[in-house]
Amino acid sequence: MTLVSVNSPTSELQALDAAHHMHPFTTAQDLARKGARVITRAEGCWLTDSEGERILDGMAGLWCVNVGYGRRELADVAQRQMLELPYYNTFFQTTHVPVIQLAAKIAELAPGDLNTVFFASSGSEANDTNLRLVRTYWQEKGEPQRDVIISRWNGYHGSSVGSGSLGGMKGMHAQGGMPIPGIHHIDQPHWYNEGGDMTPEEFGLERARQLEAAIEEIGPHRVAAFIAEPIQGAGGVIIPPSTYWPEVQRIVDKYGILLIADEVICGFGRTGAWFGSETVGIRPDIMTIAKGLSSGYQPIGGSILSDEVAGVIAKTEFNHGYTYSGHPVASAVALENLRILQEEKIVERVRDDTGPYLKTKFEALAEHPLVGEARIVGMMGSLALTPDKASRAPFEAEAGTAGYITRERCFANNLIMRHVYDRMIISPPLVISKEEIDILISRAWTALDEAHAELKAQGLMKAGRR
Numbered sequence: 001m002t003l004v005s006v007n008s009p010t011s012e013l014q015a016l017d018a019a020h021h022m023h024p025f026t027t028a029q030d031l032a033r034k035g036a037r038v039i040t041r042a043e044g045c046w047l048t049d050s051e052g053e054r055i056l057d058g059m060a061g062l063w064c065v066n067v068g069y070g071r072r073e074l075a076d077v078a079q080r081q082m083l084e085l086p087y088y089n090t091f092f093q094t095t096h097v098p099v100i101q102l103a104a105k106i107a108e109l110a111p112g113d114l115n116t117v118f119f120a121s122s123g124s125e126a127n128d129t130n131l132r133l134v135r136t137y138w139q140e141k142g143e144p145q146r147d148v149i150i151s152r153w154n155g156y157h158g159s160s161v162g163s164g165s166l167g168g169m170k171g172m173h174a175q176g177g178m179p180i181p182g183i184h185h186i187d188q189p190h191w192y193n194e195g196g197d198m199t200p201e202e203f204g205l206e207r208a209r210q211l212e213a214a215i216e217e218i219g220p221h222r223v224a225a226f227i228a229e230p231i232q233g234a235g236g237v238i239i240p241p242s243t244y245w246p247e248v249q250r251i252v253d254k255y256g257i258l259l260i261a262d263e264v265i266c267g268f269g270r271t272g273a274w275f276g277s278e279t280v281g282i283r284p285d286i287m288t289i290a291k292g293l294s295s296g297y298q299p300i301g302g303s304i305l306s307d308e309v310a311g312v313i314a315k316t317e318f319n320h321g322y323t324y325s326g327h328p329v330a331s332a333v334a335l336e337n338l339r340i341l342q343e344e345k346i347v348e349r350v351r352d353d354t355g356p357y358l359k360t361k362f363e364a365l366a367e368h369p370l371v372g373e374a375r376i377v378g379m380m381g382s383l384a385l386t387p388d389k390a391s392r393a394p395f396e397a398e399a400g401t402a403g404y405i406t407r408e409r410c411f412a413n414n415l416i417m418r419h420v421y422d423r424m425i426i427s428p429p430l431v432i433s434k435e436e437i438d439i440l441i442s443r444a445w446t447a448l449d450e451a452h453a454e455l456k457a458q459g460l461m462k463a464g465r466r
């Protein structure tokens with residue numbers, strides 16, 4: 001075996017990575033040719049790579065490092081918990097202190113009567129829990145035929161078979177026999193790409209009413225739940241028109257179906273409130289949480305249930321659980337992360353101070369010739385790249401070509417910004433300062449300039465048809 005360390009030459013690390021490590025959502029051959037960027041350490045909002053470059057992380061890892069990197073308190077808590085009780089399960093009528101504390105804390109923070117938590121180690125697992133949980137709920141209520149779950153195209157709910165089926169990523173469905181039966185997808189409230197000549201408000205209503213039409217088509221007595229992200233993340237940070245969520249809430253109330261808010265990204269301050277459901281004004285029966293719950297320092301997720309849902313499930317044995325449900329170290333770290341978010345008033349800072357500052361600067365990127373719209377809520381935002389601002393036209397080139405070129409220019413300017421097709425997205429650590437926001441915006445502008453020049457040089461600034 002080749003021995004490497006953090007001090008090894010980048011090329012050696014890359015070669016060994018390519019030889020033995022398979023990356024998620026990656027074409028291995030292409031990456032092997034290019035070599036993965038090796039991240040060696042991080043502090044605050046800054047990553048350092050194996051070449052010693054300092055990179056501004058505009059994505060908070062994968063939307064998760066809400067309190068920023070390098071928080072010693074989280075490491076200390078993990079070490080203490082590992083020495084005291086590194087592991088115990090919660091299956092066989094046992095519990096432990098960190099999981100008790102964390103569940104109670106989440107119940108305190110979550111809105112309404114969302115008071116009971118079922119733990120998992122990721123968002124995917126938590127949504128798998130939800131899939132089985134809502135069907136079990138209706139069985140217990142004496143309506144076992146209510147087994148259809150409605151979700152949305154281009155929604156993201158995870159990568160396991162269940163959660164990937166709930167999601168609406170067609171590229172994922174094409175591999176491995178998804179979606180599983182009993183899941184019905186409706187269209188997303190993506191006005192910029194799909195709104196045509198409608199106003200955003202008209203379009204928001206139209207897309208919400210697809211839910212009602214789907215319920216009527218499937219049969220109201222057959223529908224168990226509707227699942228959605230308050231604001232779509234992985235789909236491209238798609239902020240729905242203001243009319244969308246109130247209409248969805250009206251419809252789920254009218255038909256008495258459960259509303260599952262997938263808060264894996266929106267939760268824990270990302271939108272400038274503790275939960276995205278508060279930002280968009282909905283009252284979910286179940287919330288999915290993960291990512292910001294521990295700021296990514298430990299893998300942990302869960303489902304928060306309303307008193308009504310928890311009360312119904314309480315009557316039966318729910319034959320479901322993960323070895324690491326409520327893992328003591330992950331729970332202790334998550335609890336400490338919530339303490340930091342709360343005591344340092346990080347959510348309030350996003351809402352009242354740094355969030356509004358970022359919004360002003362970010363929205364000004366819409367003046368760039370390559371940018372059709374720039375929208376942001378709290379600290380999740382996106383830019384639509386377009387060859388023709390007036391008509392919101394897509395590029396003639398395959399979707400994602402311009403986005404990829406722009407992302408590469410961001411990388412070259414030591415800014416991490418991700419692309420989803422031809423949308424550029426940011427989701428920085430919630431602790432980003434105004435000075436760092438200025439750096440982010442200036443690097444983004446430079447990257448857009450360079451990408452624009454490259455697209456023009458390659459003859460790619462041509463509009464295609466929708």
Ligand SMILES: *Cc1c(COP(=O)(O)O)cnc(C)c1O
Nearest residue numbers: 122123124156157158262264265
């Ligand atoms: C990331 C994500 C998930 C999946 O979480 P994992 O921890 O990657 O399994 C689920 N839902 C949403 C909205 C996400 O962004």
